[in-house]
Amino acid sequence: MEKVMMKLGGLTCPSCLTKIQKSVESVDGTKDVKVLFNAGKVKFTLDPALTSTDTVQENIEKMGYAVQGVKTKEL
């Protein structure tokens, strides 16, 4: 398992939070999704066997939000 943190462009509306949360959760292999509205970050754990950070990033970008940086850490 990997712990992933993605830095997003500024989030301005609380509904962005729900959107990003749902779009990350919709990817198989993600867990414990936490969107930090004020810090503009999303954190989650990812199973590298099922998916990749690229897939999640694509999903977020599809919702119209920019991903500015990705950090991963092996658990």
Added chain:
Amino acid sequence: MVKAQQFFIKNRRTVVAVMAALLLLAEVGRFAGHSMVAYQIFMAIAGLIGLIPILLTAISSLEIRLISIDVLVSLAVIGAFIIGEFNEAAIVTWLFMLGEVLEDATLQKTRSAVQQLANMAPQTAQVVNDDGTISEEDVDFLDVGTMVQVKTGAQVPVDGKVRDGKALVNEASITGESRLITKQANDEVFAGTILENGTITVETTATGEDTTFGKIIELVEEAQDSQTKAQRFIDRFAKYYTPLVLLVAIIVGLITWDLRLAITVMVLGCPGALVIGVPASTVAGIGNGARQGILFKGSDVMDRLRHVDTIAFDKTGTLTLGRPAVKELLVLKGDRQTIIDQAVAIEQQSDHPLAQAITALPVEQKLTPADVKTIKGQGLQAVITGQEYRLGNQQLVDKLLTDNTQLKAASERLAKAGNSLVIFASADRSELAIFAIKDRLRPQTAQALQQLKQLGVKRLVMLTGDNLGTAQEIAADLPINEVHAEMLPQDKARFIEQERKQGHQVVFVGDGINDSPALSAADVAIAMGSGTDVAMDVSDLVLVKSDLSNLVIGIALANQTMHTMNENIMIALLTVLLLFIGLFAGYVEMASGMLIHELSILIVILNSMRLIKYSPKVDHHQFLVPANDLE
């Protein structure tokens, strides 16, 4: 569609400006050119430009089955187009987007305190390679064990141990105390601290989010997004409220067959100020605290702090400095310096705080004790040059000495004066002395406790493992209501549990390490002094600086934040109420309604921004005591 959405988000300011220009042109067309056609055309173009980004956001919300404010506004604007009110459509969309731009800018401001903190995190490190060359690398890609070099003026990039060199380091970002500390081989250094002078090579023990500084940032970031009960309620409420507004609008439309009225209801019903008012206030409050080293773990901590009626303090290290010193050495038998030399040699085998006070005494000759034994809860026993010595409490020496009235009387007198006692005795009864050891109050303690009472805390309680005499003597000059002495860590926890069962809201303030049971038992756990892992794990509020006046500031800040939050909720609710009264009285229309809405959102954000600069009237100068009194 995504590209279009991103384009509009990026160029929001330009879009607002273009729309403003079109609105102006329309008015010019109407009044100067007397052309209603030009007016309508310009308004329609402006309305369309404004509608596109809002509609795009609305569609992506609907995709995840979320009826957001954008959905309401989009429907209202489409409705306005249908009934030919192009000017209403244009003004509403323009105000809505202008509002977003302003909200964005002001929200940035409320988040600025934490952002500044996060920006202080080091980004790169000068890595010392195996061949001795140095290369710059991103801190996130460093492994534990990597050697990094830090030079004058640079930030220490990682947590680690100094392996080589010597330097002066300013650790204000971790300890809150801005003074220079000398670091040399084997000393620990922390990421985010500044090297003021010198060069050191550091072996990495933690990087990025695993460093103490990284954990502080993480704690504050997560705290900002934690929710109070009020916010959870509002979020849940908003989830149903927005669809409800839509439903009401449809019903109104069906009953009155007045599309205009129906779309006005949709615009007026937007919950804007309500959803933004609560997080804006807590973010500003938490940010303000973070800047001063008062780390709230969440906004619900602020909520709980407000209802606190009892504060229990650990004594050592919290009310006192936690650095006991020998105040008096009473020699009953034997040579003074020889006794000191022997006592220091024996106590060097122990890490008890009282032992540390004794080892700080100056010695004349270095002795090596043999057969050092720890007698649990009593003290030490050791042999020096064939003679057996005991060093500890009354119980320990009682076995060695038959009733000694002189010793008893002296002990009683010293204990009454608030000293902790360590008795030194030789087995042959030729040497006997008492070390009277005393810890000092922190210079701010008395003042801070006084102010806590003024803030409305009813009971201040001291919980300590020390003996009752010492505890009472320390409490004597303080506005403390109760003293509970000779408590083990689990006794403190039990005390707090009982108080809570009796309906009290209890805060426990400790140093976070040996007080974890009591901290976990309390309604609000406050750990004081440097952000250690343990402290951050079990506590709700971390005071980075070992300064009780920060506790006062923290509680005052929590009160103020909750107060502002409630104000914001009131402003939001009143706005909606007034708008609907105005609507049915016939004074409010779609465009003016939107204007009032956006204004109310700006008011709650500006109201929250006052928290960034808020500082309670705590006079720091009152805490200053003459330097020689400090030590």
